[in-house]
Amino acid sequence: MTTQQTEGVARPAGRPRSEKAEKAIIDAALDLLGEGIGVPELSIEAIAARAGVGKTTIYRRWSNKEDLVVDALASLKPPIPPLHGASVRDDLVTYLRVVGEESRHMRTRCIMNIAMSAWERHPRLAERFQAIAIEPRKAALRAVLQRGTENGELRSDLDIEMAMAILSGAMLWRTKWSGENAQLPGDLPEQIVDEALRGFRPR
Amino acid sequence: MTTQQTEGVARPAGRPRSEKAEKAIIDAALDLLGEGIGVPELSIEAIAARAGVGKTTIYRRWSNKEDLVVDALASLKPPIPPLHGASVRDDLVTYLRVVGEESRHMRTRCIMNIAMSAWERHPRLAERFQAIAIEPRKAALRAVLQRGTENGELRSDLDIEMAMAILSGAMLWRTKWSGENAQLPGDLPEQIVDEALRGFRPR
């Protein structure tokens, strides 16, 4: 017998790495990013300090700052509400309402900003974020629209990707370019969905 | 006689400030921002070097880096094509086509990223950019839609701000979350406009 192997992988000798430290590091990074610190100015020192951890502990796990940020963003899972409501309209409103609610948090806004700006200089990061955080949402939205085209609530020839762009894009546009101070109307999701559905419904 | 006053303002004694230097500084700043340098990491030294100018010359004119960036972004005027085409549809397609064409330039994308991220930490900058670069576009788009509601091409009860959000938002969404590598279809503007107009046209 060499080692008691509960798992298939040989456990290396010595003290194992602390999962708590790892989590603290990622949380600290997300905290800082969520406060508006950009990726380039995000310093390992600040992360270590915030996490109550030595820099060594960080460098031992990630060689790049970008790798760390990628792992941090990948740990984010978007909240997707159950979308099996009475109608496509209800589901779309529910979906946009959650998106709008989320975008009222500083943290979400900052991280979205980072992700949207990342394509130019951190494509790996953007790609990963897209896969982890955006795609699941798009899939949920796509399923709702797909269902609509199948049960007759929506036009059968509706371009679903286009419909998604219209719904999500309108929401994004309003939350981005409406002054940020200017309070968005509480029924914005309903307004968007109702306007969009005019074109989505069968003749 | 105190001074030859071609203008109403008294010209101060001594060597006048070089307009060429001022322009070079702003151009250098825009260049760097357009290459993906973010505001926080944009260094005065880099600007001075790029502009072929002493740091003194910069500090003499702007006390903040933010002030400089604000002036730099304010010097940008968006290209707005003449929108008096045969139909509302044509004008909308023309408009979105220009937007799409612009967004294929690294420089435009980077500066848009900065502007969109600026609300959180540089609200003055965002506000200024909105007034200088966004509002004129919105006004042009609004005029087209307004005309449509008046001449019967569009529903008379169309919510114009919402329609703008749908059109611009759909375009923004597609250019932002489509992988950046994935080439957007050449007729994307037509697709967006045609889908949107389904709901905008009178019953």
Add this chain to the structure above:
DNA sequence: ACATTATGAAACGATACTGTTGCGTATCGA
């Protein structure tokens, strides 16, 4: 000519972060 202000270049001390190293301690398997 002379006063005045701006210019580009260079150097300054101060601050912050980098990535690495050494230290003493803690936690694991054998």
Add this chain to the structure above:
DNA sequence: TCGATACGCAACAGTATCGTTTCATAATGT
């Protein structure tokens, strides 16, 4: 108990930028 590895902490030299200052020179008005 012992070897091995991770931990938090502190210090290191190296680099970059900050905002300021000094300098010789250039450009303007009187």
